[in-house]
Amino acid sequence: MTRWIIGWMLVLAVTPAIAEPVRVAVASNFLAPLERIADAYAAQGGPALRISAGATGQHYAQIVNGAPYDVFLAADQARPERLVAEGYARPESRFSYAVGRLVLWAGAKASLPDNGLAGLAGHPLRRLAIANPELAPYGQAARQALDATGQWSALSDDIIQGQNVGQAFQYLATGNVSHALVAASYTRLDNAPDGDWVAVDARLHDPVRQDAIILEQAPNPEGARRFVEFLQGPVAGEILTRFGYQTAVPRS
Amino acid sequence: MNLTPVWISLQLASVTVVVLLVLGTPLAWWLAVGRSRWRVPVDALVALPLVLPPTVLGFYMLILLGPQGPIGGPWLAVTGDTLTFSFTGLVITSVLYSLPFVVQPLRDAFRGVGAGPLEAAAMLGARPLDAFFSVACPLAGRGFLTAAVLGFAHTLGEFGAILMVGGSIPGETRVVAIAIYEHVETLDYASAHTLSAGLLVFSFLVLLAIYTLNRRGRSGGMV
Incomplete structure (x- = not known):
């Protein structure tokens, strides 16, 4: 009996480490491409993404108040910058994942x-x-x-x-x-x-750079890091281009 | 801080309550004393906004009031204006949104009056409409007060449906709840705090006033 319980405890302890989903807060305009990227990620054996789409300012307010997201895909650069400045996000993880047209x-x-x-x-x-x-x-x-x-x-x-x-x-x-x-x-x-x-001629407006960042309080930082790597890779890049975004550019 | 949204909300709530009292009183009366077999389904219909998410109302309104919609289309043809993104459109949406908050207290008040006083008035020679205005309405006075105040307060708190059909036009459709949302969105928490706290205190005072009035009425043995 004891052995059985210990066995189950081991299973329960190990399972999340393998399959724990990555929680992504995403700006609404990027929801459709992210869903495709999530499918492609799952097809390569990655964990499921738990996606919360919404307005970037509302996501910011939720994150500051302890929302358990791992990755934040913002609609702009200002909010991720501010999260970094306030200590809620990991500065080295910030990059522009998409440039909108x-x-x-x-x-x-x-x-x-x-x-x-x-x-x-x-x-x-x-x-x-x-x-x-x-x-x-x-x-x-x-x-x-x-x-x-x-x-x-x-x-x-x-x-x-x-x-x-x-x-x-x-x-x-x-x-x-x-x-x-x-x-x-x-x-x-x-x-x-x-x-x-x-x-619209891209010279008529500043590029709409959308920044991604891993949060300081991420419940699954390792999963977040791996997903962000995938987001910067060629498979995600192909999906981005297909949706009319320019792909990630060097940090400005 | 810009206080125009507060003013818009107060205007919207006032107009909505007036429209609802005019339309809702005969409806509530019919629900209270009518004998039609349609009474129960209509009662359920009136209560719908209590349980539906405001997004359902907002979504249908966006389609019905839009320039190709069955209401917005004819309106556009007649007036040259679209109903969505207009104060008029917000009034129509709010009338539906706050309908149960006005009709239900009125209906209950009319039920409380009962048939007795009206029969007495009829025996004294009053015609039905006369009896309604000079007997039933005064007896249902507190019902009217409750209906008006609840309808007003509930319209002030409207958000989801207006977010969908209003378009947030300053000075026309940007109501206080939308302004708060936008202040949070732009991280202007100071303004969001001021407006939110104001709404909180105001709503509490409104409810306190109603409950106090109702209690006093009851202990005084009225109606």
């Missing part, structure tokens, strides 16, 4: 201006959705692109701000806006809505 998308009943984004202000349009420039990096990029083409003030009455780029995209998909400036990754979704899109 912006597209201008015209919904099913709308059309794109002939000369792309620059012609938007003079084009028939019923509301333009962008992510909130104060909250979301894609919103900031959208604002920069509209500023750079001299259209921000002309369009400001038509602009609807989503909480994040995902919500801006959802306004387009439900037909509540005719146009949207969203992440290029949405063009690769299986269930992308009807409509046309055109890439």
